[in-house]
Amino acid sequence: MIPAPFDYHRPDTVEAAVKLIADLGDSARVIAGGHSLIPLMKMRMTDIAHLVDLQKIGALKGIAIDGGTVTIGAMTTQHELIGSAALGSAAPIIREAALQIADPQVRYVGTIGGNVANGDPGNDMPGVMQCLDATYHLRGPDGERTVKARDFYEAAYFTARADDEILTAVSFEVPVGGQAYVKQKRKTGDYATAAAAVIIAKSGGNCSAASIAMTNLSDTPVWCEAAGDALVGSSLGAADIDNAVDAMQAVINPQDDNKGPAAFKRHAAAVILRRAIERATSRA
């Protein structure tokens, strides 16, 4: 399993990396942890003449919590997300999701930037980012711009990021309420059959805000606005949760594959969403 030949570059600043990609053109690709990209390259499913490795760019690393805003550098690994006590208290859903990604070896190298930029609907962080209403920071030859996680995903492996842009960070406001990421997978280390990211805020016994996103049940992650709306103002009773599950079913579009037929995935999605709502509520 040897990939096609390529030239390797290891710039040490974001500016240098952006310039390299602009100069090298289409055939250049960024590599972060490589744990989505290298498997594809081994199967020769990509056409890459230049790899631009971001590992040496210190500015892309680290977690900052400033006032109410959390900013995570793109090259922060899943292992580092799990190990950050500050992040664990500001947004425990990230730690809960990261612990369900792959296995320890993959988490030592897989990055949050790679996970959200990749565009594979199986990745877990995009749904979490949509649930948190996160912002992605992109840097290209024309400078910086931001895109909301909820607007970023167009189809499998197609995102709002232009080929000459690097994702430098994700940021979001510290969420209010209980959070949960619940994932159904066939075995340890597998991508989700169905997963749900849920945040629920309560006030006076009723739900005051809710955000719901689903993983691997369409060709993109799906933020289910109507499912959250179905809970807001309710007492989070069984009928309210049924309404949220119905609203979620209306916007997902699972396909038959080796994880099971679409009908089974819909069943799993309902079970997982109920569990995630219950868990988030118990933590709210």
Place this chain on the structure above:
Amino acid sequence: MSKMHIKLTVNGKPVELLAEPRELLIHVLREELSITGPHIGCETTHCGACTIDMDGRSIKSCTVFAAQANGANVTTIEGLGTPDGLHVLQTMFKEHHGLQCGFCTPGMITRAYRLLQENPDPTEEEVRFGMSGNLCRCTGYQNIVKAILAAAAELNAVKEAAQ
């Protein structure tokens, strides 16, 4: 494409070699450096037989390019113990029958080494979770878990005695 000049520290020794950037670290270790402890089980990032320790992290060396590893500090099973001076983990795998065919063992022990560095006194559940990137087709895992817990206890006893 031309070869790259690559420098590594492997099991404490500096090594330099020429490799194509696309060469995988596992191939460099096994074929260029004759370090055959790390095995190739799946070559698809699933089995963990190729696990090495790189800059203080457990890494599947079938999923790292030689070019990415340039400058790294690598430890393989060869660097953990010798036939005359087994690492405690190796002794405990032997005593608790933590291996049958032995194919997964170098990866298992190298991963367990890092696990115990990070968590010297793990619970059984933490061992199972921490070892979930390594597959074994023989033992059923029970004795691997026992061996790692026994090694942790032994290492902690030695540490306590020294204090």
